[in-house]
Amino acid sequence: xxxxxxxxxxxxxPLRNSNxxxxxxxxxxxxxxxxxxxxxxxxxxxxxxxxxxAREHDFTYIxxxxxxxxxxxxxxxxxxxxxTDYMLHDLSFPYARPxxxxxxxxxxxxxxxxxxxxxVVTSLTRPKNKQPRNASPRSVHxxxxxxxxxxxxxxxxxxxxxVLLQLEGSGVLEATLERHPPHYHLAIFPQQYAAYVxxxxxxxxxxxxxxxxxxVMAGDSLWGIARRHETTVTRLRSAxxxxxxxxxxxxxxxxxx
Numbered sequence: 627x628x629x630x631x632x633x634x635x636x637x638x639x640p641l642r643n644s645n646x647x648x649x650x651x652x653x654x655x656x657x658x659x660x661x662x663x664x665x666x667x668x669x670x671x672x673x674x675x676x677x678x679x680a681r682e683h684d685f686t687y688i689x690x691x692x693x694x695x696x697x698x699x700x701x702x703x704x705x706x707x708x709x710t711d712y713m714l715h716d717l718s719f720p721y722a723r724p725x726x727x728x729x730x731x732x733x734x735x736x737x738x739x740x741x742x743x744x745x746v747v748t749s750l751t752r753p754k755n756k757q758p759r760n761a762s763p764r765s766v767h768x769x770x771x772x773x774x775x776x777x778x779x780x781x782x783x784x785x786x787x788x789v790l791l792q793l794e795g796s797g798v799l800e801a802t803l804e805r806h807p808p809h810y811h812l813a814i815f816p817q818q819y820a821a822y823v824x825x826x827x828x829x830x831x832x833x834x835x836x837x838x839x840x841x842v843m844a845g846d847s848l849w850g851i852a853r854r855h856e857t858t859v860t861r862l863r864s865a866x867x868x869x870x871x872x873x874x875x876x877x878x879x880x881x882x883x
Contacts, residue, residue: 668802749774
């Protein structure tokens with residue numbers, strides 16, 4: 627895996643492997659010792675982790691809109707335009723770190739497939755002097771590594787919260803349910819995210835080379851396999867004549883087209 631090149635007080639340059647940012651992959655790389663007790667309640671330790679990751683990436687806390695524009699001009703932040711899978715609601719600064727854009731694209735595609743509606747992004751990068759009054763002084767929104775998502779109706783809420791908790795437990799983001807107004811605050815950990823995307827990409831290429839078949843590994847579930855391959859548990863069961871959800875390591879599954 628290629629390494630990052632850091633720029634002092636500006637953050638990391640995009641990975642040299644530019645194809646990484648076009649891969650539709652989710653995130654799942656663990657930080658040892660930080661995988662227990664996940665919730666969406668938020669905490670001081672969660673803020674500690676967010677700010678620690680920002681420091682490790684040498685990210686600047688952008689102070690003004692003019693400074694934000696310089697970051698865009700130099701490629702540290704990229705535009706995040708709306709798509710068929712997600713919409714932007716009332717954003718003054720539709721820019722983010724490249725990995726955050728990739729995260730939104732991947733999550734929104736899965737969300738629309740699962741729920742039949744578009745994901746709603748309500749905030750991305752915010753300069754310090756444009757933070758709302760109720761924002762924490764330790765917010766990482768000014769670094770470009772954070773986003774807010776609107777809390778959906780109950781029919782989709784369970785799906786989204788399960789995914790966010792899984793990803794938080796995997797050490798690639800911190801997720802908090804904010805109450806006023808109800809929304810999810812997410813801080814994406816760029817290096818950890820990019821590393822897993824690259825690993826998933828390599829694995830997916832092997833699956834494609836194998837003619838649309840997948841060999842079950844220890845810890846796999848039908849739900850996880852379906853999510854990684856952009857299909858559903860129902861279609862996986864049908865393609866493999868499965869009456870239930872039980873699978874075992876070494877089993878070869880046909881992936882629906």
